[in-house]
Amino acid sequence: MTKRGGTIIGLGGTMLGPGDKVPCELAMSRASNPTRRIFDAWFALRTPGGAAPSLVAWDASGAVPDLQSSILIVEILPDTKDYRYLRIGKRAAELRGYDPTGMTVRGIYTADALDFVLENYDLAVAHPCGIVDFSVDIIPDDRHVELETMLLPLSKDGTVPSHVLVYGHYITK
Known part of the structure; x- marks a missing residue:
């Protein structure tokens, strides 16, 4: 799909080394x-026709259940080409250093980081089956490194995506 080089400095000083974004x-x-x-x-919950499951x-x-604290759900705001954080697991919020629930991507990120997150x-x-972003994200406290982020579509009606389920896989130094 896409691959970028270089480093992006994100919110709160995270360092992101952009990598492969793969179906x-x-x-x-x-x-x-x-x-x-x-x-x-997620795949097991798809409809018989192969459509994304609903939230x-x-x-x-x-x-x-053991991974729910690392999952966040984002609502798609189609008229604004933006996404709103609907809920975030405890671990995901702790690693970010804040809880973005209710905030939008455009309200949080700027510049290269905004482009990168919106692209994902x-x-x-x-x-139809989402993507895995293999970019490496170093959290500001330097003890946690995100190795991959999976983003999966969810659909209310089985045809048009309404939400995105996001799982970030971290290792701890």
């Missing part, structure tokens, strides 16, 4: 086991 069905061979577990749970179906499934969400919405 999930191609990315699973190099994804971490937790990322694969979430993808498998209600995801929530009702109780899938991967746009790619996830455009691809």
